[in-house]
Amino acid sequence: MAKSLGKPIICLFNLDAVRIGRPDVDSIHIQWELDCLRALKADIEAIGGVLLFHFGDIVDKLKEIHRKNSIDSIYGNQETGLQWSWDRDKSVSSWCQKEGVRFVEFPTNGVIRKLESRDMWKQERDLRMEKSVIIPPTEITPPFDIESDKIPNISDFGLVERSLINRPEPGERAATATLQSFLDERGRNYRRGMSSPISAQSACSRLSPFISVGCISIRQILQHTKKKLEAVKRDPRARENLGWTGSLSSFQSRLAWHCHFIQRLEVELTLDSIAMNPEIDSHLNRSMDDLRYQAWAKGRTGWPFFDACMRSLIATGWINFRMRGMLQSVASYTLWLPWQLTGLHLAKSFLDYEPGIHWSQVQMQSGVTGINSIRAYSVSKQSRDQDPDGDFIRYWVEELRDVPTSFIHEPWLMDLNQQKEYGCILDVDYPRPIVDEKVSRKEGVSRSYSAKSQPGVKRRSRLVYKLHGSRKRQRGAGN
Ligand SMILES: Cc1cc2nc3c(=O)[nH]c(=O)nc-3n(C[C@H](O)[C@H](O)[C@H](O)COP(=O)(O)OP(=O)(O)OC[C@H]3O[C@@H](n4cnc5c(N)ncnc54)[C@H](O)[C@@H]3O)c2cc1C
Incomplete structure (x- = not known):
């Protein structure tokens, strides 16, 4: 916020009171934001600035500042969020x-406000991505009588801290270092390594928590990636360049998906509650079953690989894309649970929760857009494909630590003697499968195909495509 450029500047961070207690917000999100904010505060102060912190209604704080300092202009970033954040921006x-x-909002990614037609989106996004990144100031002059506020702890908001294993270091410098290490070495294996929850931990960029709070922008990442790709293309046979081309091109597609999905929320604010294709959602008519929900949410379904993925997510705040798809699609197809509720659990568990990507993906993986192919992951297949030796399972599902590989994917096949021998008594130490996966998944898929073929659903799907569909088919992400 500034009187005007060159005049005194006040930096202000407002934590909206409405977020505390929202069903999609967890203490991990607030903690991460505050920690990143501490890093930002140090950077602002290092160039002479001050950072004010306010908890509550942003307009109240603006009024207070305006009374004392007569605000000339406000500079902020364009945020694409759910209804509450839209209402807040309108009130400001x-x-x-x-x-x-004067109120100036800067875009931070390729989401286009007031987009007239999806046909134009890619072109406009690409143009924006090519623009130079704004150079940060080297000096900030605050009004003479203002000092920075102390950044509170989450307990000040009545929240209980939840520590995540291997949570990244917060702040812009850590974001830049993470990008650097990805483009220097880790990303070489991106294309091959992204699917398994074991290799993805280092093969994926791990930038999402930084992007979600604005420590680094998609444009910055894309521009660095393009530079790397140019270097690789100049001398593709050089030892240090081998294996990069495919990975960098896949990575660039993901960066485009980021904006493509958030654009959906920009156009339709209710993606957390109303399906893009309400007709298909009402045909599917999924229902809450507490026993199934609890088993799913806690990682106690009795399917070892699924449970390992859910427990790993809860403990670390991150899991790779394919496994996120599996967690959601098992909830929606195999267990037939309402996507709005299961989507909330995942939102609270992802450190990188980004509403536009999240709710678009939750809807896609639940088959309620009508424009995506029905993709119901089989836990049994993913388990064998992504964790053939069961190492990931044994790490996260301690009850199965001593179970040999021959039973690790299907421990329910062990007889009582084997259960005793391997220290895992079924129903006592570890549950049997909550449902027969093969039967339930097949039933969910067939109900979905039948709903998708209804004339009313098809009519709506055409509208959904017009509003939200990718004009270029995007493999893997659906469209
Ligand atoms: C059900 C479900 C929910 C999801 N919720 C979120 C969420 O809340 N926040 C979030 O950032 N991502 C979400 N994703 C997308 C994806 O899983 C994560 O972006 C990715 O796993 C983050 O890890 P990374 O930064 O190492 O990704 P990388 O693979 O290194 O990708 C780099 C960046 O590209 C973008 N990206 C990658 N994959 C996708 C994708 N499929 N769709 C859109 N953008 C993508 C992200 O910004 C990511 O940080 C979700 C996926 C599913 C299936």
Whole structure:
């Protein structure tokens, strides 16, 4: 926020009170934001600035500052969020209009406000991505009588800290170092390594938590990636360049998906509650079953690989894309649970929760867009494909630590003597499968195909495509 460029500047971070207690927000999110904010505060102060912190309603704080400092202009970032954040932005905008304050919002990614047609999206996004990144100031002058606020702890908001294993270091410098290590070495194996939850931990960029709070932008990442690709293409046979081309091109597609999916929320604010294709959702008519939900959410379904993925996510705040798809599609197809509820559990578990990507993906993996192919992951197949020796399972599902590879994917096949021998008594130490996966998954898929073929659903799907569909087919992410 500034009087105007060159005039005194006040930096302000507002934590919206409405977020505390929202069903999609967890203490891990607030903790991460505050930790990143501490790093930002140090950077601002290092160049002479101050950072104010306010908890509550942003307009109240603006009024207070305006009374003392007469605000000339406000600079913020364009945020694409759910209804509450849209309402907040509108209230800031009308206050500014009333007070004659200039309100400038900078885009941070390829999401286009007031997009007239999806046909134009890619072109506009690519143009924006090519623009140079704004150079940060080297000096900030605050009004003379203002000092930075102390950044509170999450307990000040009545929240209980939940520590995540291997949570990244917060802040812009850590984000840049993470990108660097990805483009220097880790990303070489991106294409081959992204599918398994074991290799993906280092083969994926791990930038998502930084992107979600603005420590690094998609444009910055893309521009660095393009530079790397140019270097690789200049001398593709050089030892240090081998294996990079495919991985960098897959990575660039993912960066485009980021904006493609958030664009959906920009156009339709209710993706957390209303299906893009409400007709198909009402035909599917999924229902809550507490026993199934609890088993799914806690990683106690009795399918070892699924449970390992869910437990790993809860403990670390991250899991790779394919496994996220599996967690959601098992909830929706195999267990027939409502996507709105299971989506909330995942939102609270992902450190990188980004509403536009999240709810678009939750809907896609639940088959309620009508424009994506039905993709119901088989846990049994993923288990054998992604964790053939069962190492990931044994690490996260301690009850199965001593179970040999011959039973690790299907421990329910052990007889009582084997259960005793391997220290895992079924129903006592570890549950039997909550449902027969093969039968339930098949039933879910067939109900979905039948719903998808209804004339009313098809009509709506055409509208969904017009509004949200990718004009270029994107393999893997659906469209
Ligand atoms: C059900 C479900 C929910 C998801 N929820 C989120 C979420 O809340 N926040 C989030 O950032 N991602 C979400 N994703 C997408 C994806 O799984 C994560 O972006 C990725 O795993 C983050 O790890 P990374 O940064 O190492 O990704 P990388 O593979 O290194 O990709 C780099 C960046 O590209 C973008 N990206 C990658 N894959 C996708 C994708 N499929 N769709 C859109 N953008 C993508 C992200 O910004 C990511 O940080 C979800 C996927 C599913 C199936």
